[in-house]
Amino acid sequence: MATDCDAIVIGGGHNGLVCACYLAKAGLKVLVLEKCSEIGGMTNTQEVTLPGFHTDTHAICIQFANFSPVPNELGLADYGFELLHPDPCWSHPFPKGRALTVYRDVDRTCESISRFSQKDAETWRRLYQEFLVQKDAIGASMNSPPSAAEPASPDQYRYAMQSLRSWCNETFEAKETKCLASAWGVHIGASPDDIGGGSVACLFSMVVQHFGNNVVRGGMRQLPLALAGYLEAHGGSIRLDSQVKCVLVEDGKAIGVELADGEQVLCKQLIASSAHPRQLVLDLLGEQQVGPSIAQKMRRYELGEPVMVVYLALDRPPEFAAGGDVNQSVYAHCSEPTLEYFLRAFSESRAGHLPAHPFALVCHDTAAEPSRAPAGKALMKLVVQPIPYRITGDAAGQITGHDWDSVKEAFADRVIDHLSKNYIPGLADSIAKRVVHSPCDIERLLPSAIEGTNTHGACWPYQFGAMRPIPELAGYRSPINNVYLCGSGSHPGPGVTMAPGRNAAQVIYGDLGIDFKS
Structure with missing residues (x-):
């Protein structure tokens, strides 16, 4: 149970990787734990049908991510990220x-x-x-x-x-x-x-x-691969086939996680989760840690x-x-x-x-x-x-x-x-x-796609912005003060935007007293 990292990020989808990259940029030693045998989540490309047919398994197009400063701030072009601009739209x-x-x-x-x-x-x-x-x-x-x-x-x-x-x-x-x-x-x-x-x-x-x-270019998988390249170049690491069973909490503070196989992985400072918010609150933290009011609100959180x-x-x-x-x-x-x-x-x-x-x-x-x-x-x-x-x-x-x-x-x-x-x-x-x-x-x-949904929560006005996923968690902070949300269940919501991961990093920087603009 060695404490060999500063921060654990749960989930190797694009938002989890974005958050991890910014934490590594700030000098933290970051470990990403991904339950699947490859990173990417819903930003992935695979030969699903026949050899030589490389399909984007879920997301295919960059739309709202065109607003994102992430590619320039992290220099993702140096790690193989490139956009094609087909016409018609x-x-x-x-x-x-x-x-x-x-x-x-x-x-x-x-x-x-x-x-x-x-x-x-x-x-x-x-x-x-x-x-x-x-x-x-x-x-x-x-x-x-x-x-x-x-x-x-x-x-x-x-x-x-x-x-x-x-x-x-x-x-x-x-x-x-x-x-x-x-x-x-x-x-x-x-x-x-x-x-x-x-x-x-x-x-x-x-x-x-x-x-x-x-x-x-080359498929949506090139986005998480570029993010992984940046992360590893800045001292971070990724462990695949590492499903988190629960977050370990002592005296109101997260000290690490326990994996499905019983292994405990500890961290010195914080945990950020890009899992579905219902899974984070009800499964990884649990009602004993978050309290009955928040647990009940997450049970009624609409899936989409x-x-x-x-x-x-x-x-x-x-x-x-x-x-x-x-x-x-x-x-x-x-x-x-x-x-x-x-x-x-x-x-x-x-x-x-x-x-x-x-x-x-x-x-x-x-x-x-x-x-x-x-x-x-x-x-x-x-x-x-x-x-x-x-x-x-x-x-x-x-x-x-x-x-x-x-x-x-x-x-x-x-x-x-x-x-x-x-x-x-x-x-x-x-x-x-x-x-x-x-x-x-x-x-x-993809177990985070609860009931086959792909939005980490329905996109209703009462589950958007400062209401997403619920008001108590809308600022990327959980009831445990060093556990954060960084996935699509947070503002601005689903799709490939890179924004939840970067926004969560901004909040974490502030809590750690680090200037995000430096």
Whole structure:
């Protein structure tokens, strides 16, 4: 039980590694404990289907991380981190070969939108100009610990609380433009009528319009590898296959951790956890340490929507019915041109039913980087959401099973048939190999993805900012004064942002009396 490190970081996903890098930068001897056999978590790249097909297993694009100062501050380019900037940014195909496409050039985007509504094209341009005015403030807010918000004006409060339907109906006239923006709500599990969805859809749309849907050269795994390179160059270390069972606390202070195999690893100063906040509070610390009030609040902490992922190795590049630049889009949101399509899927899923017409985010890895698959081949990933974690029925009345292990292949057939029939003719015939990960599979592979969710907590207004995950833990501090949160369950939330890890490091620096800007 040697005390041979200053700080332990639980979890080797990108946020845990970011926090570890900043602690090492400050001169602390840092040990990262990762329960899996490789680092990365949801920022990873693997040959899931066939040899030579390198797919980003979860996150594929850099969006809000374009706000992050981390790559420059840590010099990640020196450790192999490089971005590609595919164009178009994303497309939204509709049935019968129609589509809207967003390009890096806002003029080209507006031209695409104008085919459905000239007024909407002008509105898009106005929204973009408003975003440019707010961009620096948005970045500063994301990359700082949350503070008590100033009282919002009635108009600001209304905008923050608006549903997708409310915001889209008052902002756009064409149903297609409404879908273009509102599909981003699915990424955070917001249906058309959930509060707060409108502002999120607007922000997502403008962030990607401005920065692009950037991709990490060589796969998303290069981000954690670059962070690991920096960490090790600054005296830090990583232990794989090291699952933490609990945090060891003496006299109100954490002194180390106990691993699942019984080994105890001690530290001199602090512990930072990028685990799901529910796991940190209820499993690693426990109610005896945090108290019954906080434990109860974490038990009711809402998880968000589960996902299913279908990985496809294709024997040829996909051809969308809409053709043209849609074929080169790294993202495609395929849907009927109506908000009711999304509402129906959410309603069915939240009732426990497999959706009759499932929505799938189509990630076309090889559109951004053809070398991720053998020459002439292609790689695609379908992120299916919303879906239920506990299945009580099938909205189409065709699938009879109620457990994911028995129904996932049949449901994946439905997803692929739906895409082949309406959006990507020939998709089913071009599949060389597919691998389906249900929400239960995802939870087994990544235990922090509780119930197959990928957001470390639902993104509702009452679980955001200074409310995330709960007010008592919103400043990255736990009830144990030298145990910190540094994962996506903290501000500013899920996705690849690098912000929770860096923000937690800022708080730790302050507690240790270290100047973060030095």
